[in-house]
């Protein structure tokens with residue numbers, strides 16, 4: 232299977248090449264040239280399988296030219312063995328026909344572990360075979376960075392530099408990034424917000440001298456391998472609830488649009504998804520856009536669901552690519568307009584988007600009251616991101632179709648907000664109870680490309 236860029240100008244790559252490259256050289260994002268499908272029988276046969284076996288069957292058609300079956304099965308097994316729940320992505324019930332998909336049983340307590348743990352294993356196998364080393368850079372609003380550091384630490388063919396917005400991540404998130412002591416992983420606190428972190432990472436990829444010099448690789452949610460890993464739990468959840476015999480809806484707390492775009496891929500593969508609902512916090516550019524108001528950047532307003540405090544949602548480019556009938560030139564033009572503030576979506580593309588995605592917004596007050604009411608009504612203590620999802624899901628769901636809300640993080644990752652809302656202090660799981668006692672290692676850095684590149688060159692030369 233070949234992978235093509237959303238801007239139509241970069242060379243076609245294999246899965247392995249697209250994974251190791253991240254961002255395409257024309258500034259676009261890689262997507263499969265064709266999305267493989269699963270028949271109803273193949274989907275029905277997933278019923279009762281382990282998460283790992285489901286993962287293998289769903290992902291195999293995308294990767295089979297890059298990995299042997301044995302290599303790929305080994306990567307999946309190692310990726311998920313450290314999870315704290317044998318089902319990996321268990322379902323709980325919140326209300327009649329409303330379910331919670333718990334994606335927070337990985338090593339850093341957020342759904343990012345599903346993709347990052349797998350990509351760590353895949354990088355290791357691919358680089359070993361090639362005899363290469365790479366430098367991974369990533370921007371994080373909190374959870375991606377810790378998941379990446381956890382997934383790559385100790386792998387000596389890889390140096391990892393993670394940029395997070397100084398002062399804008401929770402203490403648990405920061406400590407998960409700054410406490411691993413392995414010499415190949417580096418946490419950097421950037422003077423700026425998440426969009427600045429993301430913009431500097433993009434700048435590094437567009438500086439081809441630097442990119443080739445340090446062999447840059449990216450594992451942000453633009454990496455298609457990450458999207459692919461997230462497709463799996465849409466299948467496992469839907470099949471548990473009666474797919475393919477019955478349609479299932481999903482609501483996804485959304486920031487960079489990676490997680491919900493995985494739902495789109497699942498639907499294109501043949502999973503009978505009814506509604507795919509984008510849930511945003513007060514940073515609601517996606518909700519405004521999907522409501523027909525165009526895609527115009529505002530200022531990011533810090534919220535109690537910080538992993539969704541995003542204005543430029545990188546994976547939305549992939550949604551636009553399909554909505555514009557895979558017209559790379561049209562997407563390239565929109566992204567150009569975005570540099571000067573934003574763009575309107577064409578009528579045809581708006582129609583295509585609204586056939587796939589619904590959306591809703593949840594205010595800060597509503598997030599707090601949802602944490603309270605869910606605890607009272609279902610006994611579940613939600614993290615603020617998952618609460619945004621649950622609130623929007625309650626508004627959007629219909630009685631006939633099961634609704635699954637993705638629980639994207641463990642409440643203990645955001646203890647201050649959860650305790651404020653509910654009066655209950657969410658304890659860390661026993662396996663990481665000593666997090667507050669571990670020593671931290673972090674470099675503060677200015678929001679300046681030359682300074683950042685210099686720092687990376689010097690660090691890897693040592």
Ligand SMILES: *Cc1c(COP(=O)(O)O)cnc(C)c1O
Pocket residue numbers: 341342343374375452484485486487488489490491538539616639640
């Ligand atoms: C990353 C993250 C999100 C947003 O996911 P996207 O794929 O960026 O849309 C939501 N909640 C939590 C807890 C996250 O870490």
